[in-house]
Amino acid sequence: MKLKTKILIAAAAAFASTAAVAGLSQPAPVDVDLVNRIAQGDMVSAQQAKDNVTFIGCGIRKISTGAGVVTTGFCQAGDADEEQFTCFTQDPDLLAATASTADFSFITFAWNEDGECTRIGFSTQSFYLTKNQVK
């Protein structure tokens, strides 16, 4: 194959791969503010952080007991500055919110002085995805 042909093919391939990942990219690194009692960040940025302390997520536990099913939700986050916090909730509305999380969600939560979650929010947007997820 001639060199000129190879160059043309390589250029076409580079152009094609670039075109496939066009669009707004706006990652949200995890940040835990212990003073204002809020934490936020997207899970993709957390998972791809260069350190090994960054994380963010929410979960729920349903436990069947003799008195019925006990449901407890929680959110937790840790940032690159090694500031981390975990809050819990048994409020039905906030528990329902924890079910809104998706694989690549942006998560934000707040808490009170007792460590109870007072706000839980999720947002699933394309700009939280990275080039590695889009192919």
Next chain:
Amino acid sequence: MKWLIGLSAAQVLLLVLIGVRMIAIDMRTEEIADTADAARLAAQALASQPRAQTPQPVFHAAASSPDSETAPDDEALRLIIREELAAWGASGRAANTGGGQQAVTNAAREAAKPYDPAQAVIAQSTFDQEFDRYKSRGRITDTEMDLLQAKLAELPPDAQRAALIKLTRAINNGEIEGRF
């Protein structure tokens, strides 16, 4: 000639027997009809009487109306009233509690089976022992966290919240290294 006379006699005898049988059937039919009338009259009389045991203000007027040809069945009325009262009771409890959905959730949980005070004391003691063990060790594994939360779930609602605050505070203060 003789056998004609015999046949005639037999014919007369059969006719007499048929007649007697018809009279008996008529009498039985009248007896049955009289019984049905009596039962209907008794039912109407019972429906028109005011109920002394369970007051039914909604349907009393309809039941006592002499012109009502379609008085509702008493048993069906009682069933309907019981269902409506049960539905009203459930919605009334939810509306009157100040905690909204949380109160409904807690009430439903408590209505399932009340917490035994003796068991609650044991559950609290067990949780406290486990918590102190993890705190002295300084860490808790994911499996241990699941087991600890299972013990926490056995506590009464107020004690659950207190235990969650205690556990969360220990994790956030760094006294216990672990994750929910």
